[in-house]
Amino acid sequence: MQKEKKDLDQIAAVLSEAKKIALICHVTPDGDTVGSALALYAALKKIGKAVDVFSSDPIGEKLKYLPFSDKFNINVNHSAIYDAAVAVDCGTKGRLGDMFGIFNSAAVKICLDHHKDNNLICDYSYVDPQISSTAEIVFLLLKRFPDKCLDKNVAALIYAGIISDSGLFSYSSTTAQTHNIAAELYNAGIDASDIAYNIYKKKSKPAFLLANKVLGRTRFFFDDRVGLAVFFLDDFAETGAGQDATEGVVNAIQSVTSVLIAVTLTEIEHNKFRVSIRSKEPAEASAVAAEFGGGGHRLAAGCRLSGPVEEVIERIVKAAGDFLPTE
């Protein structure tokens, strides 16, 4: 614990020294990486830093609700060299996507993360796989900065990150500390229910239609202990929903009482699938994902698979079956 405190002290010191800072989100950015990076952006701007925020992929419609969401730079071809670069919520080189070069060319490389498969090589890193979200780490880091850094916007961004990754404080990674931090964010003046609606609950009509369509085709295996549904390219075309509209559907499958492992396949190109996996204890989503070179958290993980859909389903269902608990 003591060492971890020291790590955050060192990271705060490095960022305080740096003049030009790059913040890098992971590919297909979610609420945690975006909330965390933009919170850091806003806080570091307050103390006079030149800060750029990068992401390989554009941010989804929903996250455009967040303050400073227009600050994202998805252009790889820029030549600035940074005093410090922070990989935010990214555990591996691959998660930095096209932005790895910007990260790697910085004078000091820093990582703030909570993925247990983190293996990113950095000068300073704070990685806590037990913590709810990277946003929670960002809060702990910003406590080392002047009070003015934690204004209402920064608090809102941290709150957005925490609720995204904790499932509105419902996942097992949620702790007393998570709630204590939330209380401090309330005190900073956030409108928590507005953030929860806009970041977590609301769905566009196309996203709603897409979810219903896909959930209606959910298939169950192994005595209903594994549930799986597929988003086909045609589903996106027919409903008009974007790829980010898949969010939450795997959790809906997981909410079925008997289901221990829930899986969604999202066809990103013909016969190429992004796989999202959620599990309930003692089943380990990350173990299933690791079978196919993926990773993530113990109960929420992902990987990629290619091939004809029925073959892909067979492979992932078999792997899920292998990791079901044996009574």
Ligand SMILES: [Mn+2]
């Ligand atoms: Mn995260």
